[in-house]
Amino acid sequence: MRRWRGRLGPTWAKASIPVYSIVLAFAVAAVVVIVSSAFTATGFDPLLPFAAYARLLAGSFGSDNAVYNTLVAAAPLMFGGLAVGIGLKAGLFNIGVAGQFLVGAFAAAVTGAALATAPTIVGMPLAMLAGALAGAAYGFIPGYLKARTGAHEVVTTIMLNNAAALLLTWAVNDLVRAPGFSFPRTAEIGHSALPILAGRNLHLGIVFAVAAVFVIRWILDRTTLGFEIRTVGANPNAARYAGMRPIFITALTMTISGLLAGLAGAIQMLGVIGFYAPGITASVGFDSIAVALLGRSDPIGILFAALLFGAFRAGAPLMQIETSVPIEVIDIIQALVILFLAADLIVRRVFRVRAPKVEITEMATVTGSWGAGTPPPGTAG
C-alpha cells in the first residue's frame, strides 16, 4: 500500500478511505456471519465467511457468464449512482431513485410494448426516451417543491416512492393490462428490447451506462451548469451573490437526477425484465445511494462502486444457495461501508490514515438544508 501511495498520489488520497471501508465492512460482516452461524441447523462454523465470500466471488467473476451478470447488474446502478451523486453535488439527497426508477421502467415498458413490432432502431430509443422523460418529470416534482417551498426532498421523495408503486399498480391493473395473462402486466416489448451484446444476457445498457458516466463527468467538470451545481451545493448563499439562481439549479438538478434514475429503470426494463408487473422490485433505489456515497459522488468513483455492488448482486444468489448465508448480508455490508465512510474516524484509527489537508466535503453537506437553511459550519468557501 505504501509504495502505491507515491505513484498514485492524488487518486489514492481520494480512494483510500473507500477502499479501507470496504475491507473493514467485509471483516465486520464476517464476524456477523460467524456469530449467526451458531443459531442455524448446521451449527457454529468459523470458516463460513470464507466459503461464502469465495462463492460470492465465483458468482460475480468466476466465469464469462458471471462477469456478464455482474455487468448487467452494474448498469442500472451506474445510472442510479449518478442520479444520487449529481444530487449530492448540489447538496440534494435524492432518496427517490426507487420511485423514479419505477416510473421510468413503466414508461419504457408501455412505449416499448406499443412499438413492439417497429424496428429496434425506432422502438428502443423511443422507449428509452419515454423512461428518461418520465423519470425526469417525477424528479422535477420534489425538486420544484424543494426550490419553491422548502419541503425537504428526503421526505417528499420517499412519499412519492410509495405513491408511484401504488399508482403504477393501478395503471397496470386498469389502464394497460395486457390480455391473455393470468396476472396484471404490460404486453411484450418485442423488438424494443435492448440488443444482446454477448452471452445470454449482456445487453447494450452497459454501454449507455458507461457513456452516461463520462457525460455526467463532462457536465460536472467542464460546463457552466456543472460549475453552478457544485457551487450551489457547496454554498447556496455564495452562489446567489455570484449571480447564480440556486432555486433554478435545485429544481434542474433534481430533474436531471430523476432523468438518470428513469434511465436506470428503462434499461432494466428493456434489457432484463421485459414487462411491467406490480411488485417488480426496485432494490436499485437503496443500492444507488450506497454506490454514490462509496463513489464519493465522483462519476468515475461511481463507475467502480457500481461494478462492486453489481458484483455483489450477481454473486449473492450463488452464495445463498451453496452456503446458505442469506442474501441480505449484502445489505449489511452496504450499510457497514456507509457507516465507515460517514464515520471515517474509525477507518483512520484502524488503518492509521492521516486526515487529508483538504477535507472532502460532499459527505458533510446534505443535512444543512434540513433546518434553517444555513449550511453547517466548515462547508463555506
Added chain:
Amino acid sequence: MDILALPRLIWEFVVYLFAVMPDLLPIILSLATPLALGALCGVLGERSGVVNIGIEGIMLMAAFFGYLTGFVLHEPLGTGAALALGIVVAVGTGALLGLLHAWLTVTVRADQIIAGTMMNIAAFGVTGYLNRLIITPSGRGGAGVITPFHLPDQLATLPFVGPILAMFLDQGPIAMSVIVLVLISQFALFRTRWGLRTRAVGEHPKAADTVGIDVFRQRYMNVIIGCGIAGLAGAYLTLESTGSFQNGMTNGRGFIALAAVIFGRWTPLGSFLGALLFGTATAFGIIVNVRPAEGDLGTLMKTIPTFWYAALPYLITVVILAGVVGRSTPPAADGIPYAKEGKG
C-alpha cells in the same frame, strides 16, 4: 348535471362520514400509533438539534427483535411474559440504536442524514438476514398479539360519544400509551428544566454551552429516549398490531412520522395531530372499500380506483409538507453538529 349537484354531493359526503364514523374512529388511532410514536422520536431529537431519518430503520429493528424475543420465549415462559419481555427488548433495541446514532452525529459529527440512511439500510439487511436464518426455517409463528382492552358494549354503543371513547379506549396498551406519552412530552418539553435545556441546545448550542449546559450530554439523552420511543412503535407493529414479522414491514411509516414532525411544527401535540391526520387518510382508504357509499356519491367514489385511496396518505403528506413547511420554523441548530470552541 344540475346546479345543485355539487352541494348535494358534499352533503351526501358529510352524511356518509357520519355513517361510517363508528367504523372509522377505532382504526384511526391504531393506524396513527406507530406514526405518532415515531414522530415523538423525531421531535425529541430535532428539538435538541439532531435530525434522525433512521426512525424507519430503528422501528424495523425494534419490531424484529421484539418479535424474536416473543418467538424464542413464548414456549418456556408463556405468552404474557414473552410479549412483555418483547416490548422491553424492542424499546431497548431502539435506545441502543439511538446511542449509535447519537455517537455518530454528536461525537463523530458525521452527516446526520447519511447516518440515518445507514441505519435504514442496516435495519433492512440485519432483519432480513436474521429472519431468513432463524424465523423462516423454523416454520412456526411468534407469541401472538397483546390482547386489546375491550370497551364494555354499553359504552361503545352510546351515540356520538361511543365511537370516540372506542377510538381511545378500545385499544391495546401501546396504542393507549401514545396519548399519555404525547402529553408527558409536551409538558416536559415546554414546562420543565429538561425541556428548556433541550430547546436551548437545539436553538443555540453555543449559548447553552456558555451557561453550563452539557450540549453533548443533552443531545445524547434526547436521541436515546426518542429512539426508545421509536422502538415502542416497532413493538406495536409486531406485538400488538399484526403478531408477525415481514421484511420491510415498516413500509415508510418512519418517514411519514418525519412529515408529521414538520406538520406539527416540532411539538409533541402538533405532530400527534399530524399522525392522526395521516391515520385518518389511511383509514378512509380502507373504509371506502369495506363500506362503499350509496347514491350519486357512491357512483362518483367508485370511479376513483382503490389504489388512489391507498396512495392518498402519501400524496397528502407531500401536499401538506409543501404547504406547511414554508411557514414553520425548525429549531435553529437542527441538523448542525456542535463543535466545542478550539476543538473544531
